[in-house]
Amino acid sequence: MPAPAALVTTGLSKSYRTGHIIQGRRPALQDLDLEVQRGEIFGYVGPNGSGKTTTLKLLTGLLKPDRGDARVLGEPLAARSWRFRAGYLPEHPYLYDYLTAAEYLDYAGRLFGLPASRRREKTRELLALVGLERSANVPLRRFSKGMVQRAGLAQALVNDPELVILDEPMSGLDPIGRRLVRDLILGLRRAGKTVFFSTHILSDAETLCDRVGVLRAGRLVRVGTLGELLRLDVQHMEVLVSGLAPDAPGPWARRCESVGERLRLEVDERDLGRALAAVEAAGGRILSVQPVRQTLEDYFFREMGAAAGGASAWGEG
Amino acid sequence: MTWRLALLLVLLVPAVPWSQAQIDRRAGAFRVQEEVLYLWSGTRVKRFFPGFEDVAADLYWLRTVQYFGGQRLFAANKRFELLRPLIEISTTLDPRLEMAYRYGAIFLSEPSPIGAGRPREGIEVLETGVRNLPGSWRLRQDLGFFNYLYLHDSERAAAILNEAAALPGAAFWLRTLAADLLAKGGDRAASRRMWQQMFDQAEAGIIKENARMRLQILDSLDRGDRLSRLAAEFQRQRGRLPARLDELRVAGLWNGPLVDAADVSFGYDPKTGRVFIDKASPMWRPE
Amino acid sequence: MSRLVAVAANTFRETVRERVLYNLVFFAILMTLSGLLLGQLSIRQDEKILKDIGLAAMDLFGTLIAIFIGTGLVSKEIERRSLYPLLAKPLTRGEFFLGKFAGLAFTLLVNVAVMTAGLALTLLATGRRPALALLGAVYPILLGLLLVVAFAMLFSTQTSAALAAVLTVGVVVAGRFADVVRNMREVAPDVPPWLAEGLYAVLPNFQNFDFKDKVAYGDPVPGGVLAWVTIYGVVWIAIVLCLGLVSFRSRDFQ
Numbered sequence: 001m002p003a004p005a006a007l008v009t010t011g012l013s014k015s016y017r018t019g020h021i022i023q024g025r026r027p028a029l030q031d032l033d034l035e036v037q038r039g040e041i042f043g044y045v046g047p048n049g050s051g052k053t054t055t056l057k058l059l060t061g062l063l064k065p066d067r068g069d070a071r072v073l074g075e076p077l078a079a080r081s082w083r084f085r086a087g088y089l090p091e092h093p094y095l096y097d098y099l100t101a102a103e104y105l106d107y108a109g110r111l112f113g114l115p116a117s118r119r120r121e122k123t124r125e126l127l128a129l130v131g132l133e134r135s136a137n138v139p140l141r142r143f144s145k146g147m148v149q150r151a152g153l154a155q156a157l158v159n160d161p162e163l164v165i166l167d168e169p170m171s172g173l174d175p176i177g178r179r180l181v182r183d184l185i186l187g188l189r190r191a192g193k194t195v196f197f198s199t200h201i202l203s204d205a206e207t208l209c210d211r212v213g214v215l216r217a218g219r220l221v222r223v224g225t226l227g228e229l230l231r232l233d234v235q236h237m238e239v240l241v242s243g244l245a246p247d248a249p250g251p252w253a254r255r256c257e258s259v260g261e262r263l264r265l266e267v268d269e270r271d272l273g274r275a276l277a278a279v280e281a282a283g284g285r286i287l288s289v290q291p292v293r294q295t296l297e298d299y300f301f302r303e304m305g306a307a308a309g310g311a312s313a314w315g316e317g
Numbered sequence: 318m319t320w321r322l323a324l325l326l327v328l329l330v331p332a333v334p335w336s337q338a339q340i341d342r343r344a345g346a347f348r349v350q351e352e353v354l355y356l357w358s359g360t361r362v363k364r365f366f367p368g369f370e371d372v373a374a375d376l377y378w379l380r381t382v383q384y385f386g387g388q389r390l391f392a393a394n395k396r397f398e399l400l401r402p403l404i405e406i407s408t409t410l411d412p413r414l415e416m417a418y419r420y421g422a423i424f425l426s427e428p429s430p431i432g433a434g435r436p437r438e439g440i441e442v443l444e445t446g447v448r449n450l451p452g453s454w455r456l457r458q459d460l461g462f463f464n465y466l467y468l469h470d471s472e473r474a475a476a477i478l479n480e481a482a483a484l485p486g487a488a489f490w491l492r493t494l495a496a497d498l499l500a501k502g503g504d505r506a507a508s509r510r511m512w513q514q515m516f517d518q519a520e521a522g523i524i525k526e527n528a529r530m531r532l533q534i535l536d537s538l539d540r541g542d543r544l545s546r547l548a549a550e551f552q553r554q555r556g557r558l559p560a561r562l563d564e565l566r567v568a569g570l571w572n573g574p575l576v577d578a579a580d581v582s583f584g585y586d587p588k589t590g591r592v593f594i595d596k597a598s599p600m601w602r603p604e
Numbered sequence: 605m606s607r608l609v610a611v612a613a614n615t616f617r618e619t620v621r622e623r624v625l626y627n628l629v630f631f632a633i634l635m636t637l638s639g640l641l642l643g644q645l646s647i648r649q650d651e652k653i654l655k656d657i658g659l660a661a662m663d664l665f666g667t668l669i670a671i672f673i674g675t676g677l678v679s680k681e682i683e684r685r686s687l688y689p690l691l692a693k694p695l696t697r698g699e700f701f702l703g704k705f706a707g708l709a710f711t712l713l714v715n716v717a718v719m720t721a722g723l724a725l726t727l728l729a730t731g732r733r734p735a736l737a738l739l740g741a742v743y744p745i746l747l748g749l750l751l752v753v754a755f756a757m758l759f760s761t762q763t764s765a766a767l768a769a770v771l772t773v774g775v776v777v778a779g780r781f782a783d784v785v786r787n788m789r790e791v792a793p794d795v796p797p798w799l800a801e802g803l804y805a806v807l808p809n810f811q812n813f814d815f816k817d818k819v820a821y822g823d824p825v826p827g828g829v830l831a832w833v834t835i836y837g838v839v840w841i842a843i844v845l846c847l848g849l850v851s852f853r854s855r856d857f858q
Contacts, residue, residue, distance in 0.1 A: 319850060319853070322846050322849060322850055325842070325846055326843060326846050326847070329839050329842050329843045329846070330843065332835070332839040333805075333836065333839055333840060333843070334805065336832050336835045336836040336839060337809060337812070337836060339832040339835075340812055340829060340832045340833055340836060343828055343829045343832065
């Protein structure tokens with residue numbers, strides 16, 4: 001019998017009370033029907049306030065749903081048993097600053113009921129994995145934001161979970177840190193784990209995810225592989241040339257932009273050959289040729305438009 | 318899960334008053350912090366509370382009343398030795414705490430088990446009060462009353478009552494009462510008037526209750542005297558004293574109750590014909 | 605159960621590393637030593653003064669520790685969200701809440717033990733023998749402190765640490781005047797009996813935990829009273845913890 005899906009939600013809904021004197025209800029999540037398969041990396045994306053964190057909090061028990069249900073690793077949401085097999089990293093994690101990283105991981109291990117020897121082993125292993133082995137005995141109080149983030153990731157993996165739930169795992173990390181986390185997530189998938197993470201850094205979702213779920217104003221609007229969501233076929237080619245006057249490329253280039261002494265040409269894929277020939281004939285030098293595909297960002301700006309709050313909703317980190 | 322907690326709560330809540338009652342039974346319901354005795358005189362206490370003497374006086378007064386108040390007063394093992402210092406501290410902190418003087422006086426003077434049975438101390442407290450509040454005719458009135466009621470000194474009592482009568486606002490009948498005392502050397506009627514005054518003046522509470530009880534004692538004594546006179550009458554009629562008080566009823570001389578104000582049967586000495594309040598009655602007081 | 609113990613052990617570690625604790629213990633010791641000084645100055649029994657001040661310091665500073673650390677236990681975790689990664693683990697809210705209580709209870713036990721030892725040593729230093737009866741006052745103080753912690757934790761499940769501290773102080777002060785509340789009709793006869801009785805019923809009577817005077821005078825604590833005081837204390841603590849549990853479990857962490 002095939003293993004059940006890692007995560008299934010049905011009609012999961014939550015609204016918050018707003019206002020002090022006159023209380024209204026603001027729906028944060030409405031009727032979420034989501035399925036995350038085993039062994040995949042699932043990206044959960046959406047603008048700020050779209051309900052991503054609410055979803056994750058509902059799953060981890062920090063909030064109680066108004067309606068709907070979920071099954072995690074085949075078990076009911078309210079059951080304790082699946083928590084032994086799952087790991088969670090909250091957004092902007094705060095770990096006890098009076099403990100050292102090693103002490104925190106040991107504490108987390110105790111909460112999973114791991115024996116002392118296993119805890120020691122895992123602590124060593126995980127601190128090395130997230131690049132904190134030299135800071136094992138430094139109080140978390142003295143950690144930088146990026147170090148705390150990595151320590152948070154480590155505590156999510158103490159119990160060798162089958163399902164890892166991450167809320168904005170890249171936030172607060174420098175490029176080296178982000179690379180580390182990216183590799184870590186890919187490594188988890190290689191080990192057969194399921195990763196469910198929310199982010200608004202679209203490039204991360206693009207490079208990591210097998211499937212993506214798009215959330216907007218509390219509703220799941222699209223789910224699918226990137227190929228399904230985006231038109232991955234090439235939109236146009238981008239050609240960088242030098243030594244050419246701006247009007248030289250003629251009718252082959254859809255657009256022509258000056259970049260310093262060089263020109264950047266937008267050329268339709270079909271016309272690539274002729275455009276290149278024309279450039280050479282005009283005495284220009286071809287520096288690079290690159291295909292341009294629609295990005296997730298383009299997709300969002302197209303789909304969400306101004307209603308999602310535009311560019312400001314997509315602030316980095 | 319929550320219903321189990323709710324059940325636990327339902328079981329636990331009544332255990333609170335139950336265990337409190339058990340504690341009270343063993344340790345006493347009116348416990349006062351005896352560290353007040355540290356502060357062994359009112360003047361020292363005063364130095365500890367600069368600027369807050371009135372509040373401190375109130376707190377001490379509250380403690381005093383709490384300690385001695387209510388029906389507890391009529392229970393055994395009361396620590397009256399604390400009463401005087403507590404009163405003293407309260408009145409040193411606030412010399413105008415008139416209530417404290419009167420309260421202290423009554424319960425220092427009343428005989429055991431109701432009070433400490435030390436009327437001289439009670440009178441001393443009133444004298445301090447009279448010194449600190451020379452304009453208070455009521456305190457002076459009480460002082461006069463107490464001299465008569467507890468020390469049986471009608472001359473002194475009359476003199477003080479006259480002083481009280483001279484104060485502004487004083488009741489008009491103080492002089493006549495003083496005159497009565499001097500003339501008759503005091504009688505039960507005078508006592509009754511005094512206790513009645515104190516009853517009328519007091520607010521609902523133990524002082525009023527105490528005065529009421531005193532009046533009931535006087536009623537009982539009056540009835541006892543009446544029955545004694547009837548016994549003498551019986552003797553005149555029949556040539557012998559009644560063997561039992563019942564005989565007065567049978568003889569048609571009396572058709573009222575043969576009990577005192579506390580519904581306790583009177584004692585009767587068939588040899589002398591004297592009717593008296595039974596020692597077991599709450600109305601009984603030593604002479 | 606082992607998870608509860610894990611939380612308790614970590615909480616103990618947390619309080620021990622909390623600087624507030626040391627400041628308060630320092631002042632408690634200072635106060636006890638000043639008792640020593642006062643004892644020299646007074647003309648009454650200096651041993652009694654020393655015992656009284658030592659016990660009072662234990663009571664006062666223990667209460668302050670119970671309030672200020674107790675209110676932080678839950679509300680700080682909520683405010684800072686350090687709770688979040690923990691609750692996602694197989695740790696129930698009940699285990700977390702009770703584990704925190706157990707941890708601080710143990711801290712208070714250690715504190716009280718240290719201060720008792722300090723008092724005993726101070727007594728020895730003045731050439732007196734500390735009586736075992738002193739424990740008769742120390743034990744109920746400890747019970748009272750645990751009740752204060754329970755209240756502090758209850759309030760901190762719903763409000764900020766600061767407000768919870770204010771509310772707890774209110775309950776403690778009112779509770780120490782519980783006898784006055786019960787007997788208030790002696791001084792103010794116009795107060796309706798149901799009001800006085802009603803107020804008394806909902807307040808914990810902290811006077812029940814106060815045996816300082818008896819012990820300092822050398823009076824024997826009446827037999828059986830400590831057993832009933834224990835029952836009273838345990839029942840109240842259980843009630844407040846139940847309420848705290850209900851409150852904590854129902855909380856949504858937005």
